[in-house]
Amino acid sequence: MSLRHALLGLLSERPASGYDLLKLFETSLATVWPATQSQIYTELTKLAGAGLITVAAEGPRGRKEYALADEGLAELRHWLTETKPQRNTRSDLLLRVFFLGVLEPEQARAYLTELTEMSERTYEDLNQLAQSIDWDDDNLSVYGRIALEYGLRFNAMRREWAQWAAGQIGQGAAREGSVRGGEA
Known part of the structure; x- marks a missing residue:
């Protein structure tokens, strides 16, 4: 995904200013595809230059509304239909887990406990976000709720997994070849 497509997607619902789009990013896309104010405004200029969006209205202090x-x-x-999503295969988080064996068991458990807490905080943040949004029946609300639910479920799963993984340290489970749900 690119910032370009995120902005086009947001503008597919309704015209918006750069400021409006920044606020939409903060309340809807920040956990999926974060973007800064300067990135958004730079990309809007590129999109307008490429003829993919237009300036629908201009207001005071140079405010532009894009359509x-x-x-x-x-x-x-x-x-959406012709390009395949990129599969993110790199995970700094899991790469670290892979090498936790070089640490003392209590250090490895501390890392996983920190991961548990991070997942819990992110889950709570997303839950608060879900409660704070005035959901509607428009496309951004319907599909935004679906994407938000993914984030909630993912963080709940990661929290549960990190708790389980912390319990495996020092028990020799990996050396014995037993992994929850099957064999290694």
Whole structure:
């Protein structure tokens, strides 16, 4: 996914200013695809230059409201249907888990406990976000709730896994070849 497609997707629902889009990122896409104010404004300029969005209105102090152009909608649809999502195969978090054996068991458990706590905090943050949003029946609300549910379930799973993994340290489970749910 790219910032380009995230902005096109947000503009597919309704025209918005750069500030409006920044707020939408903060309340809906921050856990999926975070972006800074400067990144958003830079990309909006590129999208307008490429004819994928238009300036629908201009307000005081140079405020611009952007709307999705037909070419932008075509690009968004092409990206959704014709390109395959990139599979994220790199995980700094799991790479560290793979090498926890070089630490003392209490250090390894501390790392996993920290991961448990991080997952719990993220879960709670997402839960608060879900409660704070005035959900509607528009596409961004419907599909935003679906994406938010993924984040909630993922963090609940990661929390449970990290607790289980911390309990495995020092028990020799990995050396014996037993892994929960099957054999190694």
